[in-house]
Every structure is written in C-alpha cells, then in structure tokens.
Amino acid sequence: MTDGTPTHDESDETDDEHDGPVDRDQLAHATRLLLDAIGEDPGRDGLVETWERRVPAAYEELTRGYREDERPTMRTFDTDADDLVVKTGIPIYSLCEHHLLPFHGVAHVAYRPDGEVVGLSKLARYVKWASRKLTVQERLTRDIAEGLDEAVAADAVAVELSTTHLCEAMRGVEAHTTTTSRATVGDLSADERDRFRDAIAAEH
Ligand SMILES: Nc1nc2c(ncn2[C@@H]2O[C@H](COP(=O)(O)OP(=O)(O)OP(=O)(O)O)[C@@H](O)[C@H]2O)c(=O)[nH]1
Numbered sequence: 001m002t003d004g005t006p007t008h009d010e011s012d013e014t015d016d017e018h019d020g021p022v023d024r025d026q027l028a029h030a031t032r033l034l035l036d037a038i039g040e041d042p043g044r045d046g047l048v049e050t051w052e053r054r055v056p057a058a059y060e061e062l063t064r065g066y067r068e069d070e071r072p073t074m075r076t077f078d079t080d081a082d083d084l085v086v087k088t089g090i091p092i093y094s095l096c097e098h099h100l101l102p103f104h105g106v107a108h109v110a111y112r113p114d115g116e117v118v119g120l121s122k123l124a125r126y127v128k129w130a131s132r133k134l135t136v137q138e139r140l141t142r143d144i145a146e147g148l149d150e151a152v153a154a155d156a157v158a159v160e161l162s163t164t165h166l167c168e169a170m171r172g173v174e175a176h177t178t179t180t181s182r183a184t185v186g187d188l189s190a191d192e193r194d195r196f197r198d199a200i201a202a203e204h
C-alpha cells in the first residue's frame, strides 16, 4: 500500500548529498508532476519546454551553492594593510527552505586583513555562490561570514544581509517587509563597527 508519497533510502543521505550535478531528468519529471498537480496541462505549447528544459536548467543554476567545484577561487594579494575593507550593496538572491520561494536584497561585508587582501570582485562572487541553495537567512549570513573568514584568512569578518522574503510578501501574511541579519567572526573594534554601520547607511 502506498499513499503516493515517494520513498527513498534514508541510509543514502549524507552531508555531501547535494555535492554533485543536479539530476535534470528527475527535475523535469518533478516539474511535470507539479504542473499536473496545480491543474495545468504540461502538454500545452507554452509549457512543454518549461518542464523539459527551462525549470531544470534554472534549478541547476539556483542551487550552484551546493557544489564545491563551483566555489569561486578567492585570489588574494599580500598586503601590509590591516585597515578594515568594507564592501556594501552586493545584490543577493537565495531560496527559503520553507517555501522554495526567493528572498532577495543586499549583502554588506567587512573584513580586517591579516597579511592578505582578496580581489574585490571575489567578495560578490562568494556571496552569490553561497546564496545559491535552500537556506534560511540567519544561516546564510553565518555561512558567508565563516566562509569568507576561511577564504581570506581574515582577522575579523562581519556580514549583514537586508532582504525581502517573497514567502512573506506574495503569500501568507502578504507583508512586504525587510529582514536584517548580522554575523561576525572575530572581534571588530568599536571604530570598525561604526565604519561598517556608516558605510551601510551611506548605501541607502
Ligand atoms: N527565521 C527565519 N524564518 C523564515 C525564513 N524564511 C521563511 N521563514 C519563516 O518560516 C516560517 C515557517 O512557518 P510555518 O508555520 O512552518 O509555515 P507556514 O504555515 O507557511 O507559515 P506562514 O508563512 O506564516 O504562512 C514562517 O514564519 C516564515 O516567515 C528565514 O530565512 N528565517
């Protein structure tokens, strides 16, 4: 007897479960089922390529963050400088793990170098890669802070995300709000915290 719920062998589940290519055939199959389930006709002209090609390709792109081989190379340069590096206004798009709907906004990052600085574009590349997965905002904020700390061998890192969740805006409570989260690794001085806050304020 089955209630129609797909079963799978949980013993196969590991932390590295997603660390491989997506299964495009399975994505196509699942999308077709979804279209069926909402009463759509997967065979109609406008939808055939949707489930066959577009949605699988989109999910492959939107889940790149699971794949370590797509982690950006963080080119660093030796430096004597130990002044805080602040980068604000990095666009961020991710997917909430509760509703599979996007949350999006901006990320701000700051780090105090310890002998090396990273190429500026790499900060935005890292944020983009890290956000391409199913997550919640607080965990993503911490993941970015810890990931950058490791990649840049920084003395201290701070990350702030300011986002809107479509699961709140276009369904459920239907409230278009802003959620701000912050994570730090190491200690920023009071001066550095002020600089980070002022840079974020100047962005708005
Ligand atoms: N803390 C946190 N909550 C999130 C995030 N994304 C979505 N949520 C919330 O996760 C909660 C899930 O609550 P549930 O009651 O299980 O789900 P639901 O019945 O769909 O709840 P509603 O969204 O209130 O309709 C909701 O309150 C969402 O707003 C996130 O990134 N961080």
Ligand SMILES: [Zn+2]
Residues within 6 Å of the ligand: 096, 097, 098, 099, 100, 101, 165, 167, 168
């Ligand atoms: Zn959600």
